[in-house]
Amino acid sequence: MVSKAKLCVIGILVLGILSCGAAYAFDLPVRLPGTEATAGQGGLPLVLPKAAESLPREIRQGRALCDVTLRSLPEQDAPEAGEVQMGETLDVYAVNVNGKWNAVAADGGAMAYIPASALSLTAPTIQSADNLDPLLTDGGENGYPGAVYNDxxxxxxxxxxxxxxxxxxxxxxxxxxxxxxxxxxxxxxxxxxxxxxxxxxxxxxxxxxxxxxxxxxxxxxxxxxxxxxxxxxxxxxxxxxxxxxxxxxxxxxxxxxxxxxxxxxxxxxxxxxxxxx
Missing domain, CATH: 3.90.1720.10 (endopeptidase domain like (from Nostoc punctiforme))
Structure with missing residues (x-):
């Protein structure tokens, strides 16, 4: 039987092949559609920036290559935001945040981050902007990681x-x-x-x-x-x-x-x- 550690190393090598090419970064919400949160922090309504209204969005899925701790921010010493088990499939909303993190949904819909080396990604699929929930492209208080975290x-x-x-x-x-x-x-x-x-x-x-x-x-x-x-x-x-x-x-x-x-x-x-x- 192959150990989890060996599977994780193999997965990292596979990820290096799968993740070659352009990096994508998007403004993200604190919570994702389908959760109970329908307003911004402090009860303020979410506002969809006009620049984002007509943009298509690329969405990926990822499979965890090993058991791993999610973080609430794209930093190793950030607070924990949950656990993911090897083989679990996750929706991925931004890749290469800070060069080594992917943004995913934690339990309850809160945004969380997983090391890129621990996630095997599918190719991106395009979702029309006309079908997007505004939460996905809100660019204010509730959306920041891609562009800002790489600033x-x-x-x-x-x-x-x-x-x-x-x-x-x-x-x-x-x-x-x-x-x-x-x-x-x-x-x-x-x-x-x-x-x-x-x-x-x-x-x-x-x-x-x-x-x-x-x-x-x-x-x-x-x-x-x-x-x-x-x-x-x-x-x-x-x-x-x-x-x-x-x-x-x-x-x-x-x-x-x-x-x-x-x-x-x-x-x-x-x-x-x-x-x-």
């Missing part, structure tokens, strides 16, 4: 930010030597990644420098601001880096990923902001 500016920001996952929260901290508080972490990451140059400031200062954007227009790499997380005269009291799929990367306790969908963060949410770059 060089965002990848530089994320690469720097991930270096400090696990560092403790330290009030007033602003360097790796001292560790960080929320604004110190964001300021350091912006400067060291080369994405944006800023003096050390607090969450309110970062908000004041940002252009406020609507929730449905937010994309990975934007900043997300919260209010009332501690006693201060400032309106904005916490800042994080938005990474998509309802997650942020921030100086929690410790620094790491956090879900914006918890009751606490939903109650304290203030705004999304974007720094001109």
């Amino acid at each position: 060089e500016r965002y990848l530089k920001l994320l690469t720097e930010a991930k270096k400090y996952i696990g560092y403790p929260y330290v009030w007033g901290g602003s360097t790796p030597e001292t560790s960080f508080d929320c604004s110190g972490y964001v300021c350091w990451t912006l400067n060291q990644s080369g994405v944006y140059e800023t003096e050390r400031t607090d969450a309110q200062g970062l908000y004041n420098m940002s252009g406020r954007i609507e929730r449905e227009d937010a994309r990975p790499g934007d900043l997300v601001f919260f209010q009332g997380t501690y006693d201060t005269p400032n309106t904005v009291t916490h800042v994080a880096i938005y990474v998509g799929n309802g997650y942020m990367l921030h100086a929690g306790k410790p620094i790491g990923y956090g879900s914006m969908e918890t009751d606490y963060w939903q109650a304290h949410f203030y705004a999304f902001g974007r720094l001109a770059g």
Whole structure:
């Protein structure tokens, strides 16, 4: 009997042959059609961008080559989003996200990511745009992975930010030597990644420098601001880096990923902001 490990290695070699050619990337939703979610994050209606209304869409299927953990973001250290068993068939909505992930549907319809090396793909089939559910091509808050996750500016920001996952929260901290508080972490990451140059400031200062954007227009790499997380005269009291799929990367306790969908963060949410770059 051939072991699962050997099957996975064989499958990776097969995938290298099957996946040659053009890479496809699409804007994707947080949830897929057929699930209970019919509105965007926070209850806002989904809006179909006019540019996407007439575009055909290429859809693939994939077969898992081994048992594998799904991730909620296309990153190895992102939160888990479920498990897939060897031989399971999945609908694939984008390939080569970050160069090595495919976007699939997890249990319950939530978007998830599987290593490309663990999935054997069929050739794409074309589905007419006239038959598409708007959820599939929504390009605002609920659609981001392909183009955004392969954006060089965002990848530089994320690469720097991930270096400090696990560092403790330290009030007033602003360097790796001292560790960080929320604004110190964001300021350091912006400067060291080369994405944006800023003096050390607090969450309110970062908000004041940002252009406020609507929730449905937010994309990975934007900043997300919260209010009332501690006693201060400032309106904005916490800042994080938005990474998509309802997650942020921030100086929690410790620094790491956090879900914006918890009751606490939903109650304290203030705004999304974007720094001109």
